[in-house]
Amino acid sequence: MALKTLRELGERGLIERILRLITPLPSNPLPPWEDASALELHGDLVALLKTDMLIWSTDVPPGMRPRDVGWKTVVMNFSDLAAKGVRPLAFLASLGLPADTQLEVVEELTRGIDEASRHYDAYFLGGDTNEASEITVAGVAFGVGKRERLMRRSGAKPGDILAATGLFGDTAASFKILLEGYEAPGDLRRRLLRAVYHPEARVREGVALAERGVVTASIDSSDGLAMSLHDLSRSSGVGFRVEHLPITEEAMRFAELHGIDPWKLALYGGEEYELVFTVRPENLEEARETLREVGCSLIEIGVATRDRRLIYIDGGMEKSIGGGWEHFKSRPPPAPQAA
Amino acid sequence: MALKTLRELGERGLIERILRLITPLPSNPLPPWEDASALELHGDLVALLKTDMLIWSTDVPPGMRPRDVGWKTVVMNFSDLAAKGVRPLAFLASLGLPADTQLEVVEELTRGIDEASRHYDAYFLGGDTNEASEITVAGVAFGVGKRERLMRRSGAKPGDILAATGLFGDTAASFKILLEGYEAPGDLRRRLLRAVYHPEARVREGVALAERGVVTASIDSSDGLAMSLHDLSRSSGVGFRVEHLPITEEAMRFAELHGIDPWKLALYGGEEYELVFTVRPENLEEARETLREVGCSLIEIGVATRDRRLIYIDGGMEKSIGGGWEHFKSRPPPAPQAA
Numbered sequence: 001m002a003l004k005t006l007r008e009l010g011e012r013g014l015i016e017r018i019l020r021l022i023t024p025l026p027s028n029p030l031p032p033w034e035d036a037s038a039l040e041l042h043g044d045l046v047a048l049l050k051t052d053m054l055i056w057s058t059d060v061p062p063g064m065r066p067r068d069v070g071w072k073t074v075v076m077n078f079s080d081l082a083a084k085g086v087r088p089l090a091f092l093a094s095l096g097l098p099a100d101t102q103l104e105v106v107e108e109l110t111r112g113i114d115e116a117s118r119h120y121d122a123y124f125l126g127g128d129t130n131e132a133s134e135i136t137v138a139g140v141a142f143g144v145g146k147r148e149r150l151m152r153r154s155g156a157k158p159g160d161i162l163a164a165t166g167l168f169g170d171t172a173a174s175f176k177i178l179l180e181g182y183e184a185p186g187d188l189r190r191r192l193l194r195a196v197y198h199p200e201a202r203v204r205e206g207v208a209l210a211e212r213g214v215v216t217a218s219i220d221s222s223d224g225l226a227m228s229l230h231d232l233s234r235s236s237g238v239g240f241r242v243e244h245l246p247i248t249e250e251a252m253r254f255a256e257l258h259g260i261d262p263w264k265l266a267l268y269g270g271e272e273y274e275l276v277f278t279v280r281p282e283n284l285e286e287a288r289e290t291l292r293e294v295g296c297s298l299i300e301i302g303v304a305t306r307d308r309r310l311i312y313i314d315g316g317m318e319k320s321i322g323g324g325w326e327h328f329k330s331r332p333p334p335a336p337q338a339a
Numbered sequence: 340m341a342l343k344t345l346r347e348l349g350e351r352g353l354i355e356r357i358l359r360l361i362t363p364l365p366s367n368p369l370p371p372w373e374d375a376s377a378l379e380l381h382g383d384l385v386a387l388l389k390t391d392m393l394i395w396s397t398d399v400p401p402g403m404r405p406r407d408v409g410w411k412t413v414v415m416n417f418s419d420l421a422a423k424g425v426r427p428l429a430f431l432a433s434l435g436l437p438a439d440t441q442l443e444v445v446e447e448l449t450r451g452i453d454e455a456s457r458h459y460d461a462y463f464l465g466g467d468t469n470e471a472s473e474i475t476v477a478g479v480a481f482g483v484g485k486r487e488r489l490m491r492r493s494g495a496k497p498g499d500i501l502a503a504t505g506l507f508g509d510t511a512a513s514f515k516i517l518l519e520g521y522e523a524p525g526d527l528r529r530r531l532l533r534a535v536y537h538p539e540a541r542v543r544e545g546v547a548l549a550e551r552g553v554v555t556a557s558i559d560s561s562d563g564l565a566m567s568l569h570d571l572s573r574s575s576g577v578g579f580r581v582e583h584l585p586i587t588e589e590a591m592r593f594a595e596l597h598g599i600d601p602w603k604l605a606l607y608g609g610e611e612y613e614l615v616f617t618v619r620p621e622n623l624e625e626a627r628e629t630l631r632e633v634g635c636s637l638i639e640i641g642v643a644t645r646d647r648r649l650i651y652i653d654g655g656m657e658k659s660i661g662g663g664w665e666h667f668k669s670r671p672p673p674a675p676q677a678a
């Protein structure tokens with residue numbers, strides 16, 4: 001019998017298989033393979049840890065500068081702490097580098113990492129360098145939070161309002177430009193690409209929401225809005241009905257320009273780092289006010305349902321929300337340009 | 340002017356350049372790029388973090404099973420916490436995997452990681468999977484220690500005894516067998532290779548030494564004994580005189596068999612995870628007793644000197660200790676067999 005490969009299994013299937021083999025931590029503050037891992041520290045304090053890897057050949061689109069790559073590695077990791085409502089304190093990186101890498105590339109990577117760490121009020125504490133066949137940055141985020149304030153993927157109840165810290169679609173449009181040859185006028189192109197080259201993590205937003213305790217379930221949207229909804233749905237045992245198209249003006253213009261379904265851009269992007277969360281209707285105004293205080297608008301996009309289906313309303317029609325980006329199964333982007 | 344590559348610069352040079360670009364953490368409990376990174380938590384508690392990456396093409400010798408690769412990734416990371424005297428509590432891993440990797444390979448990797456984590460009384464908390472061109476395991480170790488008990492690379496004074504938690508040479512001999520075609524009788528070969536395939540980290544030893552507060556400087560020997568001595572020397576501002584050849588019986592037999600200088604095997608191995616440390620002469624017996632209580636023999640190998648040279652005594656002659664393994668500059672081992 002042929003052995004299964006990861007391509008057949010997909011990332012979700014792989015993670016399920018891995019989880020079966022891991023000895024569970026007793027009294028785990030977060031279930032395994034949440035957005036981040038947690039561990040009891042002292043009193044009600046928990047350590048939050050996240051590691052996520054950026055790999056040049058699969059994760060770096062054409063035109064992205066090494067400094068932006070460093071920045072993005074921090075954002076990827078901090079975003080997962082933000083989704084749990086925990087402030088990152090420190091960042092580490094293991095760098096895998098080919099021997100013929102130019103020093104300047106590594107210096108720029110480092111500048112990007114340091115810059116992003118400080119931007120979120122954390123420190124880059126160092127890490128390790130290793131010889132590798134392609135540039136690989138394994139990032140580590142560390143933070144400390146209060147156990148009873150942790151936001152989880154589970155906890156959404158039917159009737160809860162579904163909301164986000166921002167709008168979607170820019171990265172999906174950008175990948176069409178960068179990887180599929182779509183065109184866009186200079187200014188629009190620049191604004192779309194910025195979402196890919198220089199994303200932001202919603203750290204202040206996540207921490208503020210957690211401190212108020214108004215969120216019932218939370219995740220970041222790094223695998224795309226659709227996948228975030230699938231994950232919240234599976235963890236909370238609810239469905240979602242997305243009633244308002246959460247798309248940026250820029251992505252909408254791009255969709256119109258090319259006759260693309262704007263829903264596709266909003267749902268299936270990935271590498272967007274908004275928080276997707278649920279609140280009870282009676283707490284919606286408090287959540288909105290909490291985000292406003294840190295300079296962010298709460299975007300109301302739908303509602304959690306008892307019925308576990310994931311649907312969106314397009315011109316009065318109910319349509320089904322499919323899966324999002326998945327490693328191994330999805331077609332990888334083409335190889336990037338050299339640094 | 341041509342831009343410098345990492346091959347010209349070497350790992351040490353690279354790290355110096357990176358350190359110049361990093362905003363320093365105020366009141367850092369450990370200087371940057373020590374064996375691990377530290378961060379103040381609460382009261383006198385500090386968080387210790389380490390990340391180190393294992394890359395299939397450069398770090399996995401022929402014949403090593405995926406389960407051993409998982410084990411070793413934990414040992415590599417826990418060893419650095421042990422060298423600082425801190426007990427690891429948790430392990431995380433970012434896995435980079437080609438899409439055609441067999442599920443069984445990842446399952447065995449996971450079993451090795453879980454097994455090693457539990458062996459050292461810690462838990463594997465999960466991490467992340469990513470698509471990559473070769474198998475890459477970025478490990479993260481996390482532990483909590485007391486600030487005033489942290490062992491550092493600095494602190495050795497002239498006259499301090501230089502000691503280790505074990506003997507050296509097995510991995511250097513093993514790499515000659517695995518990578519250069521040297522031969523050894525079956526039983527000797529098996530015992531030598533075990534050091535490469537299934538190393539141990541000195542966690543109990545490091546924690547016990549730190550609790551007693553008898554160590555003046557400490558490092559692990561993952562880059563080889565010679566490099567450990569260079570690092571202790573540079574950080575502490577002392578030299579070392581290695582008076583007793585710290586070599587295993589097996590490596591000595593292998594050296595005799597092939598007419599190899601046994602000092603070369605003992606000094607320039609790497610991927611051995613002994614602790615190399617210094618103690619004041621008046622504390623030597625207490626350190627010896629401390630290690631004995633956790634089932635380990637203290638190996639006295641030399642003395643710290645005011646004169647900053649690194650020398651060893653071979654048949655009454657003083658000889659100089661050169662550098663050890665260094666990424667980018669050193670010749671990498673040949674590509675391993677497929678899993």
